Amino acid sequence: MMATAIKEQPKAGNSAKKENWLVSTWKQYGNMILSGIGMTLLLALVGTIIGFFIGLLVGIVRTIPTPTTRGKRWALNVIKWLLSVYVEIFRGTPMMVQAAVIYYGIAQFWHLNLNRTVAALIIVSINTGAYLAEVIRGGIISTPEGQFEAASALGMSHNQRMWHIILPQAIKNCLPSITNEFIVNIKDTSVLSIISVSELFFVGTTIASQTFQFFPTYLSISVIYLVLTFTITRIFNFIERRLEGNKNYNLMANQVQVGTPKDAEANN
């Protein structure tokens, strides 16, 4: 589906005069472009998913209540401090620089030639994790205090409280931000061309430098990016709407009506 959409998109966007160039370029570089799109989507998708779980874990650990014994309290503080350091560093430096430092650093100090794709996946994941940790923290904080208290009063452990009560609500509230991060990842994985990962932008650069058609190539690439991000935004909007649910609850007509939907609204 995506492949045909992409095939058609540049044709619609460009004039008939260019069609010749487009067709010939497509014939020559089509597979390369498709694998570039695949790589971009893979990096963004896997990076966002792994980053999301990193963010969840960081969010859970950061909200652990202070333990009553001194040893545990000390250990928790150290872990929390390390997590803040992680978030600050990866949020505070560009992903492009992180990629270069990590990839070339590993190569130089451990003489390890990491697979570029694997390296790219790791970098996108931990970078996204740092951002989403903050997003999820925001979601956890914005969940009403009463939800924490009610769960605590039932005797739930911190883990049970988070996984069953708080995070489902927090994630629902964070969904727009998570979508945002996914979109950003689709675009920002282009900086990974610095470690020669053959994602969409890297493919574009290669084609441009071989055909010397810089403007049309980059324009086509930008159209492809737009199609990707636009489609994904629609998908997530659809999911959000599905999660909203119905405002009113309809009882069977013959049941004793103790409260009507109207006073339910009045009370909320």
Add this chain to the structure above:
Amino acid sequence: MTESNEIILSLKHMQKSFGDHKVLRDISFDINKGEIVTIIGPSGGGKSTTLRCINLLEEPTGGEIDFHGENILSPGYDRNKFRSKVGMVFQQFDLFENKNVLQNCMIGQQLVLKRSKDEAKKIALENLKKVGMDPFINAKPSQLSGGQQQRVAIARAISMDPEVLLFDEPTSALDPEMVGEVLDVMQKLATTGLTMVIVTHEMGFAKQISDNVLFVSDGVVTEQGHPDQLFDNPQNEKTQKFLRNFRKMDF
């Protein structure tokens, strides 16, 4: 209302400060098994804080809370297990927004008491029936009125078979016409022999239902006693003044 002399909870010189502000100065009282204790008093006097300290939603800054003779404030005490035996009903109901009515009453049983799904469901349905909310098992909390939510919250709490049930101003957030339905449910619970601690502004209800009434003001238990004595013949000046205001309103 069966009364025995077995002390379940005992508060000893409990204190709580928020920064420099001392909310609780010295709170001491016992809760006997099967007893219904109501806490009344002026706003800001420390009623709710006392209740919230009992199940450790607030950490007391001094004193002791003994549960069956064991101090729950000592380091390493299993607080979650303690909390599963002490139920709480909140002023703002605080039903889990991501769960429906039935799930709200089941989740604690399944996760904390490790009951099977079927058993949890059976108990939840029984208790929802008791509070008259069984027709609404699939509703989400946001679809219910305040009174309905509070009744579900009570069903959620009693589904855990608590030894003590704490009520933190259970009717203050309700519209006047819904207060009655919640008080009726509490009244019904009282006859089952459940130990209850109720913070309330409903003086008539307190007088009628309780075995022991505490008047808490300025962070201390100013006066306590049997409802007939405390309401009709209060000894302390503060209690007299407080109750006079209610007399004027003719409860």
